[in-house]
Amino acid sequence: MLNRPAVPRAVLCLGLASQDTLWRVPTLPTEPVKMRASDVLQVGGGMAATAAVTVARLRGRAAYWGRVGRDAVGEAIVDELAAEGVDTAEVRRFDGCRSTVATVLVDRAGERLVCTFIDPALPDETDWLPLERIAHFDAVLADTRWPLGATAVLAAARRHGIPGVLDADISDAETLVSLAAEASHTVFSAPALRRFAGCDDLAEALRQSCRARPPGAVFGVTDGERGSLWLIGDRVQRIPAPPVRAVDTLGAGDVFHGALALALAEGQGLEPSACFAGAAAALKCKTFGGRRGTPRREQVDALLQEKERWS
Amino acid sequence: MLNRPAVPRAVLCLGLASQDTLWRVPTLPTEPVKMRASDVLQVGGGMAATAAVTVARLRGRAAYWGRVGRDAVGEAIVDELAAEGVDTAEVRRFDGCRSTVATVLVDRAGERLVCTFIDPALPDETDWLPLERIAHFDAVLADTRWPLGATAVLAAARRHGIPGVLDADISDAETLVSLAAEASHTVFSAPALRRFAGCDDLAEALRQSCRARPPGAVFGVTDGERGSLWLIGDRVQRIPAPPVRAVDTLGAGDVFHGALALALAEGQGLEPSACFAGAAAALKCKTFGGRRGTPRREQVDALLQEKERWS
Numbered sequence: 001m002l003n004r005p006a007v008p009r010a011v012l013c014l015g016l017a018s019q020d021t022l023w024r025v026p027t028l029p030t031e032p033v034k035m036r037a038s039d040v041l042q043v044g045g046g047m048a049a050t051a052a053v054t055v056a057r058l059r060g061r062a063a064y065w066g067r068v069g070r071d072a073v074g075e076a077i078v079d080e081l082a083a084e085g086v087d088t089a090e091v092r093r094f095d096g097c098r099s100t101v102a103t104v105l106v107d108r109a110g111e112r113l114v115c116t117f118i119d120p121a122l123p124d125e126t127d128w129l130p131l132e133r134i135a136h137f138d139a140v141l142a143d144t145r146w147p148l149g150a151t152a153v154l155a156a157a158r159r160h161g162i163p164g165v166l167d168a169d170i171s172d173a174e175t176l177v178s179l180a181a182e183a184s185h186t187v188f189s190a191p192a193l194r195r196f197a198g199c200d201d202l203a204e205a206l207r208q209s210c211r212a213r214p215p216g217a218v219f220g221v222t223d224g225e226r227g228s229l230w231l232i233g234d235r236v237q238r239i240p241a242p243p244v245r246a247v248d249t250l251g252a253g254d255v256f257h258g259a260l261a262l263a264l265a266e267g268q269g270l271e272p273s274a275c276f277a278g279a280a281a282a283l284k285c286k287t288f289g290g291r292r293g294t295p296r297r298e299q300v301d302a303l304l305q306e307k308e309r310w311s
Numbered sequence: 312m313l314n315r316p317a318v319p320r321a322v323l324c325l326g327l328a329s330q331d332t333l334w335r336v337p338t339l340p341t342e343p344v345k346m347r348a349s350d351v352l353q354v355g356g357g358m359a360a361t362a363a364v365t366v367a368r369l370r371g372r373a374a375y376w377g378r379v380g381r382d383a384v385g386e387a388i389v390d391e392l393a394a395e396g397v398d399t400a401e402v403r404r405f406d407g408c409r410s411t412v413a414t415v416l417v418d419r420a421g422e423r424l425v426c427t428f429i430d431p432a433l434p435d436e437t438d439w440l441p442l443e444r445i446a447h448f449d450a451v452l453a454d455t456r457w458p459l460g461a462t463a464v465l466a467a468a469r470r471h472g473i474p475g476v477l478d479a480d481i482s483d484a485e486t487l488v489s490l491a492a493e494a495s496h497t498v499f500s501a502p503a504l505r506r507f508a509g510c511d512d513l514a515e516a517l518r519q520s521c522r523a524r525p526p527g528a529v530f531g532v533t534d535g536e537r538g539s540l541w542l543i544g545d546r547v548q549r550i551p552a553p554p555v556r557a558v559d560t561l562g563a564g565d566v567f568h569g570a571l572a573l574a575l576a577e578g579q580g581l582e583p584s585a586c587f588a589g590a591a592a593a594l595k596c597k598t599f600g601g602r603r604g605t606p607r608r609e610q611v612d613a614l615l616q617e618k619e620r621w622s
Contacts, residue, residue, distance in 0.1 A: 021332070023414060023426050030341045032422045033502075034481065040412060040428040101351060103334060103414040105426060111343045115334050115416060117351040170345060191344075 009265035010061040010136065013258065014129075014153045015048030015143030015167070017066050017081065017091070018100035018116060019073050020290055022250065028107045037105075043290045044080040045102055047143035047167050047254045050291040054258030054280065056085040059297045060265065062258075063087040063137070065129060065153070067122045067146065069097035092128055097121045110246035110285055118145065126152045135160050139265035141257055142183075143167040147175050154182035163264040167257040168192055177212045186213070187228075187260065188221040189253055202229055203236040210234075218270060222256050224249070227278050230270065239271060241278035242303055242310040246285040248293060255294050256281035275311070279303045320576035321372040321447065324569065325440075325464045326359030326454030326478070328377050328392065328402070329411035329427060330384050331601055333561065339418045348416075354601045355391040356413055358454035358478050358565045361602040365569030365591065367396040370608045371576065373569075374398035374448070376440060376464070378433045378457065380408035403439055408432045421557035421596055429456065437463045446471050450576035452568055453494075454478040458486050465493035474575040478568040479503055488523045497524070498539075498571065499532040500564055513540055514547040521545075529581060533567050535560070538589050541581065550582060552589035553614055553621040557596040559604060566605050567592040586622070590614045 023037040044053070048066060055062035064086050068074030070093040077099060078088050102116040126148050134140065140157035142150035144167065157164035166183035168176055170192040180186040188209070190202060196212075197205035202221050206229055213219050213231070220230040227241040259280035263273035280300045287293025334348040355364070359377060366373035375397050379385030381404040388410060393399050413427040437459050445451065451468035453461035455478065468475035477494035479487055481503040491497040499520070501513060507523075508516035513532050517540055524530050524542070531541040538552035570591035574584035591611045598604025 021414060023428065025426060028340075028343050029424050029426075032339055032418075032424050034425040034427065037426050037428040103332060103416075105414075107343075113340050113343050114345040115336060115340075115348050116345065117334065117348040 005266050008059055008061045009138040009262065010063065011055045011139045011141060011258070011261045011265050012063045012065060012134065012137045012153060013048040013052040013055065013141045014065040014146070014149050016046035016100060016118070016145040017044065017049035017064060017068060017077050018046040018102045019077055020045035020102045020104050020250070022290055023103070023105045024288060025105050025107055028105055028111060028113050041289060043292050044077055045251060045290050046100060047145065047169065047257070048141060049077070049081060050251045050254035050294070051141050051167065051258030051261065052081065052086045053084045053291050054255045054294050055262045057294050057296050058259055058262050058280065058300065060262040061087070063090065065090040065149070067092050067094060069093065069099040069119060069122070070095050071099055073101060074099035090130060094122055104250050104290070106248050106250055106288065110249045112248070112250045114250070124148050129153065131156045137162060139163040139165065139261045141165040141167065141261040142179070144169055144171040144175055144179060147179060150179050151182055154179065158182055158184065163261065165257055165261040165264065167254070169253070170195060180212050180217070181214050183217060185218045185220065185260070185264065187257055190221055190223055193221045206231045206236055207234070220274065222253050222281070228256070228274050230274060239274040239278055240311050242282045244282045244286050248288040248290065249285050251291040251294070252281045252284050254291065255284045259300070275307070276300060276304065316577050319370055319372045320449040320573065321374070322366045322450045322452060322569070322572045322576050323374045323376060323445065323448045323464060324359040324363040324366065324452045325376040325457070325460050327357035327411060327429070327456040328355065328360035328375060328379060328388050329357040329413045330388055331356035331413045331415050331561070333601055334414070334416045335599065336416050336418055339416055339422060339424050352600055354603050355388055356562060356601050357411060358456065358480065358568070359452065360388070360392060361562045361565035361605070362452050362478065362569030362572065363392065363397045364395045364602050365566045365605050366573045368605050368607050369570055369573050369591065369611065371573040372398070374401065376401040376460070378403050378405060380404065380410040380430060380433070381406050382410055384412060385410035401441060405433055415561050415601070417559050417561060417599065421560045423559070423561045425561070435459050440464065442467045448473060450474040450476065450572045452476040452478065452572040453490070455480055455482040455486055455490060458490060461490050462493055465490065469493055469495065474572065476568055476572040476575065478565070480564070481506060491523050491528070492525050494528060496529045496531065496571070496575065498568055501532055501534055504532045517542045517547055518545070531585065533564055533592070539567070539585050541585060550585040550589055551622050553593045555593045555597050559599040559601065560596050562602040562605070563592045563595050565602065566595045570611070586618070587611060587615065
């Protein structure tokens with residue numbers, strides 16, 4: 001079943017955009033060593049920015065709103081997003097601030113270690129955000145790295161009755177609770193949910209976390225190759241992901257969130273949306289290079305057509 | 312006792328030059344996590360290149376011979392060395408190759424985790440090295456990252472009867488044995504010696520390693536804040552290092568080797584040379600920023616004048 005709307009739906013993504021340097025290593029370090037990488041490459045990253053690239057590759061209309069420093073790295077970040085077809089008109093460049101950078105080690109199994117620098121001087125103010133334009137989008141996605149910005153766009157989405165997806169990665173509990181209060185769909189990463197709920201079992205952690213769930217909202221958690229879990233009422237449902245040989249999981253969660261937001265923007269139900277997102281994220285993991293591996297719509301559709309084989 | 316020669320002595324350093332990105336983190340990772348850096352900076356690195364900078368800062372005449380790719384990173388590496396006063400006339404730029412880069416996480420205790428990419432396409436040939444010029448140097452230093460180049464300059468130094476210091480960091484045993492055969496002074500890093508000798512105790516490992524020591528040559532090992540150990544005949548002697556509050560140990564070994572080579576070039580004996588090198592390396596550890604923290608001669612001399620307090 002192909003759920004492609006005649007007119008591409010528009011998704012706004014607000015949050016982190018970074019320039020990542022990826023190092024391909026045999027194994028991730030567990031102590032202070034000198035190690036050798038077999039390859040290194042630079043690629044844009046950041047949760048919201050990668051979600052925006054995902055929306056664009058999956059034939060949605062993507063806009064990214066966020067903050068960079070007025071520096072060469074910031075220009076490279078914006079240029080790459082624009083080259084992917086993402087609307088970058090509302091990226092704000094801040095004088096005297098440094099753009100976000102990350103270094104990422106990726107091992108043979110595709111597991112990754114991420115170290116990010118976000119300039120604390122980047123202003124938190126949101127008064128420049130053109131919130132009146134939210135009504136023109138079909139869904140909004142925000143990550144937790146700029147909480148005031150995320151609150152502003154998720155609250156606006158809620159007022160306009162359009163889906164608001166929160167990419168709930170590791171943050172302090174207060175931030176997660178206040179952001180989840182504005183989101184229609186809060187999708188945790190597994191480590192974030194475990195920490196938030198203080199519980200290792202993801203199904204139990206989802207149930208525990210529902211104290212933070214506003215009425216009518218959906219809570220879910222991504223669980224890597226095991227797919228995603230969703231709290232439907234009081235019931236936890238697992239949506240499996242297609243099996244792939246993972247070589248790089250960097251950005252897989254971001255691709256999941258971007259694809260989910262697009263599917264919701266297209267009016268797909270939760271289960272097909274989560275399935276679509278899981279397929280997109282799985283395909284991403286087959287390619288080394290962070291979000292370079294983000295699939296095209298055709299690839300996701302083809303994988304979904306074989307769904308009976310893996311679900 | 313200040314052992315400054317009227318005419319600065321010349322030290323040739325051959326081996327690795329890199330561009331390093333340093334990430335200041337609370338603790339080094341032991342599993343695949345997302346972590347935040349409080350600061351990030353770029354600075355030149357590489358063992359031989361940092362040794363050359365050390366020689367220049369300590370008022371020697373330094374030359375660096377080595378290989379970079381013909382790319383922007385290579386130019387940045389060369390420009391920074393030249394700005395430090397290092398002679399870079401014999402840096403060879405190779406078309407179609409990438410320059411060496413490294414990412415380094417540094418924790419609150421100054422401990423570091425290094426990941427380096429060295430382009431395997433960098434040609435190993437040494438026919439372009441102007442070995443006839445070795446006679447104009449007072450000492451030669453080489454690291455293990457370009458074994459053929461290191462062999463060429465250490466052998467030439469031996470023929471000319473000038474000190475040849477091998478920075479014996481982790482490498483395969485065969486490489487270490489063949490390079491040590493040409494060096495007058497082989498100075499291991501502690502992890503490299505432990506691996507080479509298959510023995511945890513450094514004094515015992517030094518004794519074990521003497522099967523690889525050519526007649527008349529000196530073997531030593533750096534041991535961080537505990538100074539350095541030297542195999543004098545069959546006796547192991549420890550040269551203490553001055554106590555400092557370490558905030559960044561990146562490059563400390565390179566500074567040690569560069570300072571040692573300069574002191575030997577100046578005709579200082581082994582014990583004062585090792586003491587000088589230990590003081591220079593200790594001072595480096597007080598400053599965050601890899602080799603940015605390499606001290607000047609005055610600072611090392613001042614610390615050595617207080618030697619009775621710490622030795």
